[in-house]
Amino acid sequence: MTTAPDASDWPDTLPPVIDALHSAEFFPRMTRFLGGLAPFSGIFITRLFRDAPPRHVYDTVRIERRAAVIDQYLDSAYLLDPFYDAFRKGNVDCAHRLRDVAPDRFTRSTYYQHYYRNIDLRDELGLLLALPDGSVAFYSIGRPGRERRFSSRALAAFRTALPLVTSLTAKHLLHQPRPDLPGPAQVIDDALIGFGAGVLTAREREVAELILKGHSSASISDRTGTAVGTVKIHRKNLYRKLGVSSQSELFASFLGRVLAGRDGP
Structure with missing residues (x-):
């Protein structure tokens, strides 16, 4: 049976995350903490709303890849994202691998053909964290084409840390008010x-x-x-x-x- 690491197995990068609350170093240090649970190559964090498009929070995407990965997602690709679909259905405070939420013919979908395949991801693991103001923090954690898919043990590790990550993320964003959101509400x-x-x-x-x-x-x-x-x-x-x-x-x-x-x- 696969078991997740308990708190004693967590890396020593957790105290720096707490120290970085309400500073620009919070998400870089949170990224290092999560990488200690299970390695990954990139992270893209957005804030999801039910009445407006997502808002960018943090990412580790190289500058030359931003148009394809970040801008295209925020412009329209998110609408067909399986994780965004899970959010719209109320599936929050959870961690899932892409294959746990994707449709049965995901690789034939428009989202995959026009976006996912072009950003060269092998696998994705998503954290959907409910925030006090009703929005949701979405951590998209990726491994590129040359790497292995996320294992059940990796998923269990993220699920073990989920309450802590949710609490710290909510505290960090507490004093960042809901942004002015462009476009009509619906x-x-x-x-x-x-x-x-x-x-x-x-x-x-x-x-x-x-x-x-x-x-x-x-x-x-x-x-x-x-x-x-x-x-x-x-x-x-x-x-x-x-x-x-x-x-x-x-x-x-x-x-x-x-x-x-x-x-x-």
Whole structure:
């Protein structure tokens, strides 16, 4: 049976994290502490909100990679991120590996093809930490293509430390007020729920969202309680109504709605 290390196994980098509360050194030291639990190559921390796009908090991404990794994620890619989907469903105060939250055909999803594959990640482990103001701190912890996937033991180590990481993160961000957030309040939900409104039926909009996230027809069938054959008919009809012939074109149509929503009426 795989067991997680207890507090006596934690590295001696914890006291410096506590000492760095409310200073610019907090997240670099927290990153070193987490790396002592299980090694990784990069971290990207954002603050998630239910009524606005994510806000950047901290990252270790090289400057030449920022446009592809950071800017693209914050602009639109987050909408189809399996971890962001888990957050929207209320799955917080938790640690998961990507394979624990990803759809069954994640590698065929628009998110994977247009974003994830291009940033050369082998595996990702996410911490979703509820903050007192209702927002959530999302620690995206990555290993690049040449490294091994996160093991069950690594996941257990992060889960053991989760209450401590949550408490320290909340204390650090306590005096950082909720930022002024750009754009209308319901852009995110409007983009996902209202995609194809006036053209698609409610069921077709739901199927379109699940297709974009990487669910197979069988998975969509399970989630919607409809037959696989019916799902395929919905897919065919929504493609026809939207004037698209591929998942890439479906994504382009979806992204256009997101950007239009941010620009306002």
